[in-house]
Amino acid sequence: MEKTFQGKLGTYIVRETEDKSLTIWSGFFDENCHSLAGAINETIYNYLEGAEVLPKLTEGRPCSVFEVGFGAGIGPKLTINKWRELGAKAPLSFISTELDPALVEFVRDNSEEDFLKNLVRDENGHFVFKEGLLTFKILIGDARKTIKEFQKENHLIDSFYQDAFSPKKNPALWTVEWFEDLKIIAKDQAVLSTYSCSNAIRKSLVQAGWAVFNRKGFGTKRHATIAKSQGESSDEILLSLSRSPVVALVDQNL
Numbered sequence: 452m453e454k455t456f457q458g459k460l461g462t463y464i465v466r467e468t469e470d471k472s473l474t475i476w477s478g479f480f481d482e483n484c485h486s487l488a489g490a491i492n493e494t495i496y497n498y499l500e501g502a503e504v505l506p507k508l509t510e511g512r513p514c515s516v517f518e519v520g521f522g523a524g525i526g527p528k529l530t531i532n533k534w535r536e537l538g539a540k541a542p543l544s545f546i547s548t549e550l551d552p553a554l555v556e557f558v559r560d561n562s563e564e565d566f567l568k569n570l571v572r573d574e575n576g577h578f579v580f581k582e583g584l585l586t587f588k589i590l591i592g593d594a595r596k597t598i599k600e601f602q603k604e605n606h607l608i609d610s611f612y613q614d615a616f617s618p619k620k621n622p623a624l625w626t627v628e629w630f631e632d633l634k635i636i637a638k639d640q641a642v643l644s645t646y647s648c649s650n651a652i653r654k655s656l657v658q659a660g661w662a663v664f665n666r667k668g669f670g671t672k673r674h675a676t677i678a679k680s681q682g683e684s685s686d687e688i689l690l691s692l693s694r695s696p697v698v699a700l701v702d703q704n705l
């Protein structure tokens with residue numbers, strides 16, 4: 452039977468996906484955190500592979516990840532476990548963001564992983580786990596605000612997991628302003644990966660100064676998007692964006 456719980460934003464339902472891994476449906480956003488085709492496989496494909504984290508962990512290079520939306524915690528779970536499995540040879544920092552602290556508490560209290568079970572809240576209400584070369588932090592609150600504080604820390608990012616709910620349901624995290632904020636904390640060779648291939652979000656990325664590329668989507672999805680903090684977008688993308696009447700998303704509430 453599906454498990455239901457109450458968060459700060461509303462009701463959540465824990466659901467099994469096709470690869471037997473669990474995802475969480477949010478009543479507030481009326482969407483699942485993952486494709487029902489498989490939460491784990493989707494996360495490996497879209498983020499550990501798409502945002503080029505795996506080569507860094509394999510080669511023992513330092514790696515800093517910024518995740519847009521903690522949700523069910525699958526992103527950090529897979530990344531940190533993979534880092535450990537590959538020998539934890541260099542520092543890993545994993546920064547996530549989450550609007551609903553009750554969701555983080557639910558994941559923490561139902562988790563086997565030490566880095567989730569032992570998360571503690573700091574003086575600003577963010578969740579933190581630090582051990583040796585690992586720093587894991589979940590910034591609590593609207594990411595559009597918490598990123599402004601994070602920018603002051605001068606902590607630059609290699610890989611972005613752009614994993615908000617869909618642009619339709621969660622437009623605030625797909626705007627030109629949002630991608631400009633991500634660019635401020637991006638290293639020169641940073642890579643952003645996302646499951647969305649909408650022309651509107653690709654236009655937002657291009658306007659925010661990212662170079663945009665097409666990638667095959669997970670499972671039956673035809674396309675996904677990669678963006679790089681330096682370089683030029685692919686000609687094919689620029690041509691198709693120039694032919695599309697949709698406009699970039701802008702933040703209405705800033």
Ligand SMILES: C[S@@+](CC[C@H](N)C(=O)[O-])C[C@H]1O[C@@H](n2cnc3c(N)ncnc32)[C@H](O)[C@@H]1O
Pocket residue numbers: 477483484485494518519520521522523524525526527548549550551554592593594595614615616621623624
């Ligand atoms: C698709 S889920 C993320 C799934 C997650 N990456 C995982 O692997 O389990 C999106 C998450 O973004 C959070 N979110 C939505 N809007 C937000 C905002 N403005 N600031 C911070 N988090 C937000 C939602 O509450 C939700 O938990």
